Amino acid sequence: MGKDSLTITDNRTGKTYDVPIENETISAMSLRQIKAKPDDFGLMTYDPAFTNTASCKSRITYIDGDKGILRYRGYPIEQLAEKSSYLETAYLLVKGELPKPSHLKAFAHNITFHTMIHENIKKFIDGFHHDAHPMGILVGTVGALSTFYPDAKRIFDTESRRVQTHRLIAKMPTLAAFAYRHSIGMPYAYPDNDLSYTGNFLSMLFKMTELKYHPNPVLERALDVLFILHADHEQNCSTNAMRSVGSSHVDPYSAIAAATAALYGPLHGGANEAVIRMLMEIGDIKNIPAYIKRVKGGEVRLMGFGHRIYKNYDPRAKIIKQIADQVFEVTRRNSLLDIALELERIALADEYFISKKLYPNVDFYSGIIYQAMGFPMDMFPVLFAIPRTAGWLAQWAEMLLDEDQKIARPRQVYLGPAVRDYVPIEARTE
Ligand code: ACO
Secondary structure: OOOOEEEEEEOOOOEEEEEEOEOOEOOHHHHOOOOOOOOOOOOOOOOHHHOOOOOOOOOOEEEEOOOOEEEEOOEEHHHHHHHOOHHHHHHHHHHOOOOOHHHHHHHHHHHHOOOOOOHHHHHHHHOOOOOOOHHHHHHHHHHHHHHHOHHHHOOOOHHHHHHHHHHHHHHHHHHHHHHHHHHOOOOOOOOOOOOOHHHHHHHHHHOOOOOOOOOOHHHHHHHHHHHHHOOOOOOOHHHHHHHHHHOOOOOHHHHHHHHHHHHHOOOOOOHHHHHHHHHHHHOOHHHHHHHHHHHHOOOOOOOOEOOOOOOOOOHHHHHHHHHHHHHHHHOOOOOHHHHHHHHHHHHHOOHHHHHOOOOEOOHHHHHHHHHHOOOOHHHHHHHHHHHHHHHHHHHHHHHHHOOOOOOOOOOOOOOOOOOOOOOOHHHOOO
16 A cells, blocks of 8 residues: 555646645645746636535535445434434434434424514515415525524524524424415414424415314325435535535524525426426326437436436435335325336436436435425425425534634636726727
């Protein structure tokens, strides 16, 4: 075994540099010493979209994209999906260890007692247009929460971080449910703290005139498992937004608003909605070959397929496929499922998808389940944002306490004009 370092020769100068390798990475700053002329800035790396750059050291989530492995704090996602609950998983993510029974009880109590939102936030939601996208409402209202909790600015105070973490995990479902009720013109249903985290969420969404809402236990558990699967996914687009915005030391509500906005995009949390639209556009199994042809021609993308990190079947998609069967025993079978199954079968046998290692991701089947459970498509990214809040908060706290971290501020390669003199408008020809 050789030395843990990299020897770089700068062919412009013939000089050689020894750069240490740690955790299979080199520090980008170790390249700064490489200069052709003494007054050069020094060498940088160019990596748009961070495809080969680690922006942090993390102890939260492990992914092996080639093998299709996902673990939170070392625990395989399959075991958590089978044996854990969303609140226990949220505890694991934010605190680092599985809770003792009394700690889980206290955590669940704390979350339950923060589910109410200030009545003024309700008025704020009232102000949105009747057909406002609930994700847009969520971005706005979670950001607005920062004005209700000025103590959240004390981001280096452990107790303040603990309280904001409880508040955020607790209030996201309430904001989301109120946004939904607003969009369908129904009165808001207040939280029912006797119910589980997902049971209460279902109650706030679907409660009608009954005095007490009784969630279907199969659907309640299915949603809980879907929440576990979505709770964290290391340095994805929205988590990067959370860390980047949080690195300015803004309060966590504002940072979560930024992360939620990132999740809104169709290439991220909006993908399951795009999958349903795609399946509806295909409309029938007989139209699949023609659609695949359009994908291969570069005209459209096969939504719910492909992933920056997974070059294998997304482990979450495997679990979701199993949940689908349980959900369809309660709800009616979603007719889009047959199109999705056939689409997957054809794509997984097609050289185009095999060579590019394009497999179903978490979004391929989640939308079909959500639709069968009665959620409108607009709510799909919201159903992602709620559980991801725990992951965002865990990553945010880790970033704040990491002495290596500073305000996120990338470099650029400037290719614009060199210095030139301002020309007065009268002197500019049309
Ligand atoms: N359908 C068809 N071709 C695809 C797809 C797809 N869904 N995804 C990638 N490809 C092709 C690209 O055209 C490209 O081909 P090329 O090398 O011939 O140019 C190659 O595969 C690599 O694709 P990139 O876009 O470079 O991969 P990247 O890592 O940047 O993108 C992404 C990942 C955004 C997820 C992409 O696969 C995609 O757009 N998928 C569809 C949207 C989707 O399902 N998003 C959900 C992601 S999971 C999540 O956010 C929870």
